[in-house]
Amino acid sequence: MENKIIKILKNTKPNINFSKNKKKLIKESILDSFDIVTIISEIEKEFNISIKANDIAAKNFDSISKIIKLIKKYN
Amino acid sequence: MKLKFYNKKITGIISILPKNKVYFKNEMNNYNFSKKQSLKLAKIMGYSSRRVVNEKTSVSDLCVFGLNYLFKKKLIKKDKIDALVLVTQSPDYFLPPTSNVISGKINLRPDVICLDINQGCAGYEVGLIQAFMLLEQKNISKVLVLNADVLSKKVSIKDRNSRPLIGDGATITIVEKSKANEKINAYIKMDGKKYDSLIIPAGGFKQQSNSSTKKLKKDKFGNSRSLEHLLMKGDDIFNFVVTKVPEMLNEIYKDLKIKKEYFDYFFFHQPNKFILEKLANKIEIANSKLPSNIVENFGNGSGITVPLNICFNLGSKATKKEYKVCLGGFGVGLTWSIIVCNIKKLSFCKIIEFKK
Secondary structure, three states: OHHHHHHHHHHHOOOOOOOOOOOOOOOOOOOOHHHHHHHHHHHHHHHOOOOOHHHOOHHHHOOHHHHHHHHHHHO | OEEEEEOEEEEEEEEEEEOOEEEHHHHHHHOOOOHHHHHHHHHHHOOOEEEOOOOOOOHHHHHHHHHHHHHHOOOOOHHHOOEEEEEOOOOOOOOOOHHHHHHHHOOOOOOOEEEEEOOOOOHHHHHHHHHHHHOOOOOOOEEEEEEEEOHHHHOOOOOOOOOOOEOOEEEEEEEEEOOOOOEEEEEEEEOHHHHHHEEOOOOOOOOOOOOOOOOOEEOOOOOEEOOOOOEEOHHHHHHHHHHHHHHHHHHHHHHHOOOHHHOOEEEEOOOOHHHHHHHHHHOOOOOOOOOOOHHHHHOEOHHHHHHHHHHHHOHHHHHOOEEEEEEEEEEOOOEEEEEEEEEEOOOEEEEEEEOO
16 A cells, blocks of 8 residues: 555655655645645545545645555545 | 525626636646646646636726626616625725726716625625625615626736636626515625635735735745735635535524525535535535536636526526525635525526627
8 A cells, every 4th residue: 555655646746755755744845735636636546435525634644654544544 | 693684686697707718738838847747636626728807807897898788688777776796806996996986987876886895705695695785775676796806817827726726707696675585594704813825915005016025936836926926725725615614504404494405506616626526525415416617617716606607507597497506605714605595587697708
């Protein structure tokens, strides 16, 4: 799952090395709200889920581990 | 605030759109993002084509064009108008009020009340509420609610987040007294603490225009804008919409003892396709009952989106049948409002193109 998420993140932000990046994706301004929208759409397609509005919050996209946790909630 | 109005009705709606269409695919090169990234975002957000005015066209031009069309087609009589309520964030001048300018251009009698209201995404509901309040007066029988904006002039050409969304246009809604037993419920809330979620920071009287406020600055994410351009905090707006609108709807269901099935349509403001789809999903309304096709066809024209939504998705059907509708606006201010009313055999419900 982690590799798939890194691929999605890299497609959105090609200049960032997400595999080495343990930083806070939102707090450190790596992703903005429009990047998150694109990532949500890709995640929904890749994992065949529909992320609910309540879960679309910056805190759920601030790191790869948080994104994994969110996806697991729907599986 | 909960408001109730009796014996008032909407009797006609017309949308006036600039003829000029701008396509996202033709603008992509202005943005500091790859073509692939931009196309992906376009599909999700509904960026496609939008209507924008040229540099010389103003709010009063759009409104006067629409009003003259209505006079020419004998859809309204000039001497029957008692008030003009103009809702805009892009007035012709800081002063005088643009509604006075419009009144002068179409030669209305001095008895006609002209009011400008500075509101945006919830501007249709705010305008209707003001019209209903005016109609409480014995001497006022017909109010014209004009919603109009030309905000494309205030969005940076290098801002991929906002530029592809913003459209221009005007709508005119006729609101009158009704002899039938009409009941309208209006709900409205405002949270000024979040005033900067959608803002044009400079160019007004707080921070006046100068060479520094006009300078383009690139943000951390690759968009460039000046302090005189529209700034939208996308995450604030998203969270606001998907939290406050469902809360207000639940309050309405409870107060009025109705269920969502009561409504034939939910005509909501059109921020973008993504927000609307997530909102529809949260409030469990089918997409067929909550149209989300305005941004992709015309752009987000602020306060015009709800009446344009009615004209585009109901059109002439609204002149023949009666619909129970939920009209919802949410955005700048922050302001959110829902009006529960009937759209009943309107005299007209159409879209025309502005030509000069």
